[in-house]
Amino acid sequence: MSAPLSLNLSTVPVPDVRFGVSLKRDLFLAPDLQDPAVFTVSVNRLPLNLNAQLGYQPFTKELETFSYNATVGDPGSGTLTPVDAQPARLATEYGPAVPARPAYLRRSSAWPAPDLTLSASGGYSRVTGYSPFTLRATVTGATRADSISVYATHNIEKPQIDEVGATINATVGRDAVLNPLTFSARETLYPPTGRISGNATLTWRARYQLSTTHDLLLNRVVEDNPAPGSAPNSGTLTFSVGTVNGSANDWQLTYGGPYDLVRGGWTRPTASGSLSVTRPGQRLALSATVATPGLDQFRTELTRADLDANIGFGSRAALSGRVQYYRTRSGFYPDDTATDYLSIDPLRVSVGIGRKGQVPGAYLTGSLRQTFVWKDGVRQDPAPLSPVIGLTIDRCCWAVQAEADLVQRRYRLSVGLPGQSQYPLFDLTPDGTKVPLLNPDSP
Numbered sequence: 001m002s003a004p005l006s007l008n009l010s011t012v013p014v015p016d017v018r019f020g021v022s023l024k025r026d027l028f029l030a031p032d033l034q035d036p037a038v039f040t041v042s043v044n045r046l047p048l049n050l051n052a053q054l055g056y057q058p059f060t061k062e063l064e065t066f067s068y069n070a071t072v073g074d075p076g077s078g079t080l081t082p083v084d085a086q087p088a089r090l091a092t093e094y095g096p097a098v099p100a101r102p103a104y105l106r107r108s109s110a111w112p113a114p115d116l117t118l119s120a121s122g123g124y125s126r127v128t129g130y131s132p133f134t135l136r137a138t139v140t141g142a143t144r145a146d147s148i149s150v151y152a153t154h155n156i157e158k159p160q161i162d163e164v165g166a167t168i169n170a171t172v173g174r175d176a177v178l179n180p181l182t183f184s185a186r187e188t189l190y191p192p193t194g195r196i197s198g199n200a201t202l203t204w205r206a207r208y209q210l211s212t213t214h215d216l217l218l219n220r221v222v223e224d225n226p227a228p229g230s231a232p233n234s235g236t237l238t239f240s241v242g243t244v245n246g247s248a249n250d251w252q253l254t255y256g257g258p259y260d261l262v263r264g265g266w267t268r269p270t271a272s273g274s275l276s277v278t279r280p281g282q283r284l285a286l287s288a289t290v291a292t293p294g295l296d297q298f299r300t301e302l303t304r305a306d307l308d309a310n311i312g313f314g315s316r317a318a319l320s321g322r323v324q325y326y327r328t329r330s331g332f333y334p335d336d337t338a339t340d341y342l343s344i345d346p347l348r349v350s351v352g353i354g355r356k357g358q359v360p361g362a363y364l365t366g367s368l369r370q371t372f373v374w375k376d377g378v379r380q381d382p383a384p385l386s387p388v389i390g391l392t393i394d395r396c397c398w399a400v401q402a403e404a405d406l407v408q409r410r411y412r413l414s415v416g417l418p419g420q421s422q423y424p425l426f427d428l429t430p431d432g433t434k435v436p437l438l439n440p441d442s443p
Contacts, residue, residue, distance in 0.1 A: 003027040016045035031059035047074035047111035066124040067131070073117030075140065080105035115140050122156075130156040145171045164189045180205050194219035195235075203244065212239045214259075222262055229332050231296035233258035233267045242274075250276040260295060268297040272304075283310045298334075303327050316360060321347030321368075340374040365390040383407075 003026060010020040020040040026033075036055040043050040048070070055065035083106050091097035117138045123131035136151035146169060153163040165188040172181040187198035197215040216235035226232050238256030243249070257269040274287040289304040291297060303326060310320040324343045329336045346369035352360030368387045373380040386407035393400045399416040411428040427434040 001028050016043065018042040018044075032057075034059055036064040046109035047072050047077065062126060063124070064126050067121075068123065069119070069121045071117060071119040072111070073113075073119075073138075074109040074111040075114050075117075076108045077111040078107075078114035080107060082106075132156070132162060141170075143171065145169065161191050164191065182206075193217070197235075207244060207247070208242070209244055210239075210241050212237075214238070216259065216261060218261065220260075220262060229296075231258065231267045232260060232262075234261040235259060237266070248278045250274070255292075257294075263295055266294040269294045270303070281312050283308075285309070301327065301338075316352035316354075318350045319348070320350075321345075323347065337376050339376075342372040342374075344368050344370050361394060363390075363392045363394070365392070 005025050005027065007023040008020070009022075010018065012018050018041070020038075020042075022038040022040075024035045024037075026035075034057070036057040039054045039056065041050065041052045049072075050068070050070045052068040052070075053065070054063070056062075057064050083104055085103040086098075086101040088100035089098040117140070119136045119138075120134065122133040125131070133154045133156055134151060135154075136149060138147055138149040140147045147167075148169075149167045151163075151165055152161060154160075155162045165186070167187075168183070168185045170183045172183075182203045183201070184203075185198065185200035187196070189196050195215070195217050199211065199213040201209055201211040203209050214235065214237045216237065218234070220232070220234045223232065236257060237259035238254055240252060240254040240256075242252030252272075252274045254272045255269065256266065258267045259265070260267050269292050270289050271292050272287070272289040274285070276285045277283070285306070285308040287304075287306045288302065291299060291301050291303045293300060305325040307321075307323045309322075310318075312318045322345055324345065325341065327338055327340050329338050331337050346367045348365060348367045350363055350365045353362040353364060354360035366387055366389050368385065370383075370386060384407055386405060389404045389406070391402045397417075401412075401414050401416070403412045405411075409430050412424065413426055414424045416423070424436045427436070
């Protein structure tokens with residue numbers, strides 16, 4: 001059973017300052033199980049914006065939670081706003097006389113640095129302890145699109161600096177239309193572990209990008225005798241150039257991979273590229289990855305390739321499919337063995353049959369779904385190609401589908417009715433003939 005009573009109070013003691021209290025009491029709960037009283041304070045007076053909340057348990061006299069978020073800054077403090085003159089006003093029965101006031105220039109606040117904003121956040125919980133204290137400073141350019149922000153996060157419990165970071169955004173353009181060059185970067189350092197990560201992107205005319213990403217361990221432990229094939233590294237470092245995602249024609253070239261700061265180079269680098277061309281009703285995507293020589297890699301070879309296509313030839317023919325290739329190696333150089341995989345999953349060809357100028361009444365399809373494996377250049381479990389041929393006859397009130405797998409000698413026939421799924425008529429295999437309508441329990 002529950003019978004909660006709540007009281008909410010909100011007041012504005014002075015302009016731009018709001019104070020609130022929320023109390024809740026359940027008549028069926030013990031005092032130590034009651035919700036804490038919540039006090040909130042909000043200040044929105046330039047250059048200060050403050051939001052704080054405190055949870056206090058009056059029955060146990062314990063502080064449950066406390067959090068705050070404060071920002072100090074005023075981008076408009078450097079701009080003087082004219083205030084019109086005010087003529088004198090005689091005293092009346094409704095108010096005293098008001099002297100004349102000349103025109104003057106007014107600032108929104110006395111904040112001395114319009115381009116600088118400082119913010120701080122933190123908190124406390126009786127259950128989890130102190131939240132990290134974060135202090136951030138942001139310097140904004142004249143266009144407000146350029147900014148540099150630095151921050152630090154301090155762990156009060158340990159105590160230690162957990163994180164230090166910076167973010168940069170810059171735009172170089174002759175006007176607001178062309179705006180040819182934009183730059184953005186982010187860098188984060190984690191002092192306790194010595195890890196540094198970040199990225200940088202240079203974009204030209206919102207179309208082409210040059211970018212780099214890294215995630216490295218600055219104080220990697222150096223082993224005297226590393227295990228064969230272990231390829232110790234400090235993290236990853238990559239560079240890429242290409243177009244911005246989302247356009248009809250996308251391409252991307254990337255180089256990089258695991259990088260070792262101790263030895264000064266990539267251990268197992270790769271060069272990869274991708275191309276995607278999209279047209280109404282058609283799409284072609286290509287991608288490939290090539291392993292290049294590095295500190296622990298001594299060959300140049302294709303390790304992965306992917307082709308994904310969906311192409312229509314008018315309204316009666318279509319080609320679609322996905323072909324994947326990848327290579328793995330087992331053992332240690334130079335006696336390692338390569339295993340190649342080629343997967344077709346699946347490849348389909350469809351042709352519509354019918355009179356010219358009319359909707360096709362039948363469709364002839366051919367599909368191939370198969371995986372090929374080569375180990376050290378020798379094909380494993382060789383088997384002939386196993387395409388599946390299908391025929392679909394589509395009418396206004398019914399449809400018939402026939403399928404033939406010539407290699408496995410499997411033949412199927414099904415019929416479809418309006419608003420219903422396909423009903424299999426028979427399934428002919430080397431093991432016999434199945435008629436699901438006569439024997440519903442047969443698979």
